[in-house]
Amino acid sequence: MIDAHAHLNDPAFFDDLPDLLARMREAGVEGALVVGYDLPSSQRAVTLARAHPPLRAAIGVHPHDSKELTDEALVALRALAREPEVVAVGEIGLDYHYDHSPRPVQREAFRRQLALARETALPIVIHEREAEEDVRAILDAEDGWALGGSWHCCSVDAASAAEIARHLFIGIAGWITFPKSENIRALARAVPLECLLIETDAPYITPVPFRGKRNEPAYLPRTLQMLAQVKGIPEMDVERTTTANVRRAFPRWTSVEGG
Ligand code: NI
Numbered sequence: 001m002i003d004a005h006a007h008l009n010d011p012a013f014f015d016d017l018p019d020l021l022a023r024m025r026e027a028g029v030e031g032a033l034v035v036g037y038d039l040p041s042s043q044r045a046v047t048l049a050r051a052h053p054p055l056r057a058a059i060g061v062h063p064h065d066s067k068e069l070t071d072e073a074l075v076a077l078r079a080l081a082r083e084p085e086v087v088a089v090g091e092i093g094l095d096y097h098y099d100h101s102p103r104p105v106q107r108e109a110f111r112r113q114l115a116l117a118r119e120t121a122l123p124i125v126i127h128e129r130e131a132e133e134d135v136r137a138i139l140d141a142e143d144g145w146a147l148g149g150s151w152h153c154c155s156v157d158a159a160s161a162a163e164i165a166r167h168l169f170i171g172i173a174g175w176i177t178f179p180k181s182e183n184i185r186a187l188a189r190a191v192p193l194e195c196l197l198i199e200t201d202a203p204y205i206t207p208v209p210f211r212g213k214r215n216e217p218a219y220l221p222r223t224l225q226m227l228a229q230v231k232g233i234p235e236m237d238v239e240r241t242t243t244a245n246v247r248r249a250f251p252r253w254t255s256v257e258g259g
């Protein structure tokens with residue numbers, strides 16, 4: 001299985017990355033997409049992916065940090081996008097829950113990074129919170145759906161998710177294990193397995209029964225198990241299909257080591 005979204009570039013992991021990678025392997029997690037959220041974390045994602053072949057990198061500026069997407073930062077991201085370890089532009093999108101950057105600034109940063117993805121022929125990793133309508137409108141206007149990639153930690157309603165899944169893979173995170181998250185289980189039932197990815201979003205969204213601890217890729221099997229239970233499909237089949245889905249969502253994944 002592959003963790004389709006983890007921030008191993010986060011300071012939370014600076015002290016124990018080798019141990020974390022060993023635990024990940026022991027848990028049967030064969031790879032992880034390390035996702036950038038600003039320019040330094042995008043650079044670290046590439047460095048990590050280069051040093052540790054089971055990892056790949058996504059580069060981009062998170063909606064929270066949209067203010068930091070200066071012309072210079074965009075030039076630096078464009079250069080990074082050429083590195084062979086980079087398989088996607090992300091995470092990008094809109095977050096109207098926290099509004100850490102003004103909404104017009106978020107929208108402009110989203111548009112500019114969609115253009116970057118188009119230019120570099122890379123798929124995208126979408127972050128959306130309380131902004132579904134505007135994310136969809138910008139993807140429509142910028143022909144963003146055609147880029148492919150994932151809508152990560154997806155929490156839209158089940159019917160919307162099924163519709164989005166015609167264009168982008170839907171990321172299922174540890175929320176699916178939370179007793180209250182019936183909406184995520186409904187979403188997982190509504191979307192075909194062929195359109196789903198599993199992800200930790202480490203260090204966030206720690207699954208049951210590890211809640212309260214820092215999340216890490218070694219906990220991904222909890223999400224896989226719950227997804228299998230919810231869909232009534234054997235774990236082995238969920239593992240095989242979601243792993244194949246990662247390579248379909250991010251076609252450059254295989255090109256680094258051919259495996
Ligand atoms: Ni994330």
